[in-house]
Amino acid sequence: MIKSLAGESNRIARFIAVGALNTVFGLTVYSLFIWFGSPTWLALIGGNLAGLAFNFVTTGGLVFADLSPRRIPTFAAVYVGTYLLNLGLIHALSPIIGGPILSQVVLTPIMAVIAYLLMSRVVFSDRSSSNRQNL
Incomplete structure (x- = not known):
């Protein structure tokens, strides 16, 4: 139990670090498009x-091994x-907050939590892997 909690904590820490890198990359591309x-x-x-x-390479390889x-199809579906x-929330917040970049x-951070939960429980879960192998 303690070992699995430590493993989950390490995985969350890796997800945060990789997420920061992915976020900088994605936010830069997004901002350039807006600009x-x-x-x-x-x-x-x-x-x-x-x-x-x-x-996929950073999250799948560095976080979930x-x-x-x-x-990939499930990963892409989670992305969609x-x-x-994200799009709906940006449109809702932009008039309140002051634009799409600040929104x-x-x-x-909210989207990161949602993404981690979906990645760990849907895309890279042990259960989803064993279910796919049985298909």
């Missing part, structure tokens, strides 16, 4: 597409779901 005049939906798609392969190609949630900065 060049793209609409918010296109900036989010650009940031997500640019980071998808990079994030699993780069199995069979996880978090994209849609994304405010939403980043």
Whole structure:
């Protein structure tokens, strides 16, 4: 029990570190799209597409130690779901907070928690791996 808690704590710490790197990459791409005049939906798609392969390698490899190609469709589905949630929240917050970039900065920690929960429980869970092997 203590060993599994320590392992989970280490994995969360790695997720935070890798998430910071992924976030800087994604936020930079997103901000560049906005800066060049793209609409918010296109900036989010650009940031997500640019980071998808990079994030799969960093998250799958460094956090969950699993780069199995069979996880890519679920990983991508989680990305689409978090994209849609993020887009809706940006549109809701932008008029209140003062624009899409600041809204994304405010939403980043919230989206990180949601992403970790989905990655650990849906994409890279041991149960989802054993279920896929039984299919």
